Amino acid sequence: MRRADRVREGMGILRKAYPDATISLRFRSTFELVCAVALSAQATDASVNLVTPELFRRWPTPRAMADAPLAEVQRVIQSIGLYRGKARRLKAMGRMLVERFGGEVPGTMEELMELPGVARKTANVVLWNGFGRNEGIAVDTHAKRVAKRLGWTRHEAPEKVERDLVKVLPRSDWGDVTHLLIAHGRAVCTARRPACEACPLLSLCPTGPRILRERSRAR
Numbered sequence: 001m002r003r004a005d006r007v008r009e010g011m012g013i014l015r016k017a018y019p020d021a022t023i024s025l026r027f028r029s030t031f032e033l034v035c036a037v038a039l040s041a042q043a044t045d046a047s048v049n050l051v052t053p054e055l056f057r058r059w060p061t062p063r064a065m066a067d068a069p070l071a072e073v074q075r076v077i078q079s080i081g082l083y084r085g086k087a088r089r090l091k092a093m094g095r096m097l098v099e100r101f102g103g104e105v106p107g108t109m110e111e112l113m114e115l116p117g118v119a120r121k122t123a124n125v126v127l128w129n130g131f132g133r134n135e136g137i138a139v140d141t142h143a144k145r146v147a148k149r150l151g152w153t154r155h156e157a158p159e160k161v162e163r164d165l166v167k168v169l170p171r172s173d174w175g176d177v178t179h180l181l182i183a184h185g186r187a188v189c190t191a192r193r194p195a196c197e198a199c200p201l202l203s204l205c206p207t208g209p210r211i212l213r214e215r216s217r218a219r
Helices: 003-017 030-039 045-058 062-067 070-076 083-101 120-131 141-149 158-168 171-187 208-218
Strands: none
Touching: 003 158, 003 171, 030 045, 030 083, 030 120, 045 070, 062 083, 070 083, 120 158, 120 171, 141 158, 141 171, 158 171
16 A cells, blocks of 8 residues: 555544544633743643643733743743743743734744744644644654654654655645644554554554564563
8 A cells, every 4th residue: 555545544544533633732812822832842731731821811912921020931831841941932922923923923834933932843733723724734742753653754853754744645634633643642652652452553554563563572
């Protein structure tokens, strides 16, 4: 079976397995979304969701965030990794949104990537979940790991994984594939001990049978 066919069949299986797969970060506006996604770099979504209610209660707009005392922002988000740098970038992001974009989060890839703390992955997440726009595929650690194990890519670099996926998936799938791969990576295809025996994609996976054979020999 061609790789493109395996990817498309795999997407159908993932949709059935995770019909409610969606972003797990909590937000009420595109500003809250871009801040939350920026905070989630090298941190779990669960840890971000613990601090954002207080963060956005105190500084709910770009202007408020830009004017917030740095030490106070750091205190609110200090349970998240790299919180000092992230606090500085949140304030800088708020300032740029006010000064360059009229206090509104822009809706294009190029403009989003001008914001401090926003790289391509973050921009892809914001465009899909905040604006409903499929401009690319957000590749996080879960998506990269699962895609590589499934043979959907051979690459490690997120931009190369994204390039492989957009070649074989229709544009209408670009936004959803991230949520589906993340859901599968959390539930079944975990980093340390994937539950290959319970995987609905096992028949399409070149890695799962090898893992199961190695476990069987080790018994």
